[in-house]
Each structure stands twice: as structure tokens, then as C-alpha cells.
Amino acid sequence: EAQVTQNPRYLITVTGKKLTVTCSQNMNHEYMSWYRQDPGLGLRQIYYSMNVEVTDKGDVPEGYKVSRKEKRNFPLILESPSPNQTSLYFCASSWNPTLPGELFFGEGSRLTVL
Amino acid sequence: AQKVTQAQTEISVVEKEDVTLDCVYETRDTTYYLFWYKQPPSGELVFLIRRNSFDEQNEISGRYSWNFQKSTSSFNFTITASQVVDSAVYFCALIPVSSNTGKLIFGQGTTLQVKP
Secondary structure, eight states: OOOEEEEOSEEEEOTTOOEEEEEEESSOOSEEEEEEEETTTEEEEEEEEEETTEEEEOSOOTTOEEOOSSTTBOOEEESSOOGGGOEEEEEEEESOTTSOOOOEEOOOEEEEEO | OOEEEOOOSEEEEETTOOEEEOOEEEOSOSSEEEEEEEEOTTOOOEEEEEEETTOOOOEEETTEEEEEEGGGTEEEEEESSOOGGGOEEEEEEEEEGGGOSOOOEEOOOEEEEEEO
């Protein structure tokens, strides 16, 4: 089954404790991206990756890091989480961002930073 | 500016009513793509439709229909004979082809509540 898998789905952590949200896709997609969803703001892009070893900042990259060492994985790293990073996070992938098709989303990871 | 506006924050209807969700977009690109996604209470994002800027034909899929009007920069979504299972947050989104980032520009979302 074609899917984007995120882990963990739910996490409560404390300020400053490093965490990683993993994202893996099994569709051999070139493009992967992270979004965060906050009430009243819709979804905003954090980082994206056109292909392996190619990553770039989205609209709200502060406080986040990513890596793309393999095509299928695109982890989101919060080196020192803060309460304003409490949010619902989505990983997404697609074939080719320059010919926009359906963006496949993971099920979301709800993060609370105390 | 490249932006999507969903002016309706929340809509509440009674089952079997028709409901239209509005979406207005702004882009300087002549080539762009528009999307609708559904987010049910379980939280995942479900793709509903993609439309490119050169195709202004309206589309119907079962009880769902979409009206794309370039003249008014709108891409409205109508649910006919709404059902309780339609209760969700609906997002309209835009990708201007020139962006080369694959970034979906989302509207703020419209929460639809369908009451039995």
C-alpha cells in the first residue's frame, strides 16, 4: 500500500529536549516536505527536499532541521524544542514538484512542548 | 502576493442541505494548480481534487462539485445533500508553477459541521 508514515503520532516533551519525527514513504517519490498546522493559520511549509541530499527552507524553518540521506526518509529534527513548536506536523511526498500532482500526506504527528 | 483565502471559518448545516465552501486565490502566475483537501476529525489530509489553471471546466464527483472561475479567481466547492460524514475541515490550496518549491499555499480552512 502506497503511504507516507510518520512517527511518533503523538508526543509530549519538555523544552530543550531534542527530538526527531521520522517520515518514510514507499512510493519512490523524489519530493518530500514538512508542514505544520496551527489553528487559524492553515498549513505552512517548514522544509522541503527535491531529491536526496537536496533540502531547502520553507516559510517557517526556524528551530527545525532536516536531512535527506535516502530517498525514502526525511526526518524532522527539533534540536531544542520550545512551546511555540507545539503543533500538528505533516510530512508529504510527491513525484515531481515542478509538475504538481497529488501531494501524499502522512497521518500527522501531534507534538506538545511543555 | 500568492495567497488563498477561505473566508468562511465555520459552517454548520443540517443533513441533506447543500453547502458551498468558498475559496479565493491570488497569484501572479498564469500557470498554477488548485487543490482541495479534506481533514476529518481523525486528522489525516485527504486529497479531493486538483485543477490546473487552463482547465475551467466544472467537475462533479458524486455529491461533490467544484466551480472554477478564473475571472473571479475562485475555486468553490459544493457538497450536495450533505451527510454527517462530510463533517471535517476543508482546505483549498494553490501551487504557482513558478515557485519551483512544490509548496502548497493553503487557505486557513473551513470547518464544516453537518448535524443529523
